Amino acid sequence: MPIEFTTKRTNVNDRRIINGKDADVVQLHPMKHTFAWDAYNMGNTNHWLPTEIGMQKDVEQWRSNSVLTEDERHAFQVVLGFFTTADSLAANNIVLATYRHITSPEVRMYLLRQAYEEAIHTHAYQYIVESLGLDGGSIFNMYREIESIYNKASFILSFNEGIFDPNFKTGDFESDQKFLENLCVFSLIMEGIFFYSAFAVIFGFQRQGKMVGSAEQIQYIMRDESNHLNFGADLIETIKEEQPELWTPEFQDRITNLIKEAVDLEYTFATTCFPRGIMGISQDGFRQYIEYIADRRLQRVGLPIVYGTENPFPWMSEAVDIAKEKNFFETRVIEYQTGGALEW
Numbered sequence: 001m002p003i004e005f006t007t008k009r010t011n012v013n014d015r016r017i018i019n020g021k022d023a024d025v026v027q028l029h030p031m032k033h034t035f036a037w038d039a040y041n042m043g044n045t046n047h048w049l050p051t052e053i054g055m056q057k058d059v060e061q062w063r064s065n066s067v068l069t070e071d072e073r074h075a076f077q078v079v080l081g082f083f084t085t086a087d088s089l090a091a092n093n094i095v096l097a098t099y100r101h102i103t104s105p106e107v108r109m110y111l112l113r114q115a116y117e118e119a120i121h122t123h124a125y126q127y128i129v130e131s132l133g134l135d136g137g138s139i140f141n142m143y144r145e146i147e148s149i150y151n152k153a154s155f156i157l158s159f160n161e162g163i164f165d166p167n168f169k170t171g172d173f174e175s176d177q178k179f180l181e182n183l184c185v186f187s188l189i190m191e192g193i194f195f196y197s198a199f200a201v202i203f204g205f206q207r208q209g210k211m212v213g214s215a216e217q218i219q220y221i222m223r224d225e226s227n228h229l230n231f232g233a234d235l236i237e238t239i240k241e242e243q244p245e246l247w248t249p250e251f252q253d254r255i256t257n258l259i260k261e262a263v264d265l266e267y268t269f270a271t272t273c274f275p276r277g278i279m280g281i282s283q284d285g286f287r288q289y290i291e292y293i294a295d296r297r298l299q300r301v302g303l304p305i306v307y308g309t310e311n312p313f314p315w316m317s318e319a320v321d322i323a324k325e326k327n328f329f330e331t332r333v334i335e336y337q338t339g340g341a342l343e344w
Contacts, residue, residue: 020103050124081142091118187232
């Protein structure tokens with residue numbers, strides 16, 4: 001669409017998440033959706049790279065025959081296999097679909113930052129695979145070869161079919177609701193449930209002093225994903241305010257039922273990941289945790305809880321609250337080059 005030549009300034013009241021005006025360039029002022037700008041600045045503050053984290057202890061433990069059980073090795077690799085697919089799907093959703101339908105400049109700014117973070121996460125998984133000498137082809141293809149991972153990926157991708165269509169446009173009730181559904185699935189389910197249950201497995205290793213370098217990277221990733229989750233929930237809430245007609249009782253029931261379906265998929269994943277239980281995490285405990293976080297995601301967007309389950313892993317709350325854990329940057333040994341020191 002060509003840029004209009006005019007002396008008429010943008011009215012802040014015309015700013016909308018979708019179907020807004022003046023979306024041809026990222027014109028940040030006047031700013032309306034400040035939650036997105038705050039998330040963008042938070043992302044910049046949290047910048048990190050996987051290669052800044054030492055993996056020597058992980059390598060020694062992985063090579064040892066006495067540190068990790070076979071069940072633990074299996075669980076570690078299956079979770080890693082899920083992560084490699086999940087971040088790729090999230091990145092594709094942002095870059096190939098979501099961004100082009102967003103008309104809020106500040107939201108677009110954050111989406112650019114989020115897309116970069118998804119790339120960093122994929123880099124982290126590759127760094128772990130390479131450091132430990134794992135079979136990269138096996139890890140990165142688990143979404144094709146392990147049914148429970150395939151089913152989760154297929155579930156998520158089924159909600160992309162509409163908005164990935166080059167001819168898809170927002171602007172009518174059905175399309176706008178389809179777009180909102182996609183946001184709910186990726187924010188509440190992919191990043192809010194599927195990621196968090198996998199985090200729990202990795203932090204089970206960390207609590208025992210195992211695979212601590214890998215776990216530290218996952219903590220960085222969880223910090224990013226917490227920001228993604230909160231941003232996504234704010235995005236949903238803002239669309240609800242701007243277009244309340246989309247949030248029908250039928251739509252609310254659909255989102256609730258999708259979250260219930262996701263909980264079942266995640267429980268099946270747990271039986272694949274650790275069929276006999278590991279590190280004090282049983283399948284029943286894992287299901288309770290999935291139900292607990294599912295209720296939290298429902299509450300975050302104003303929907304009633306379904307399960308009423310208590311948190312069986314209170315230590316996960318401490319892992320999520322990074323401020324209580326440590327200052328991450330105390331562990332980083334980096335020599336950044338200033339512009340004058342770079343070799344061109």
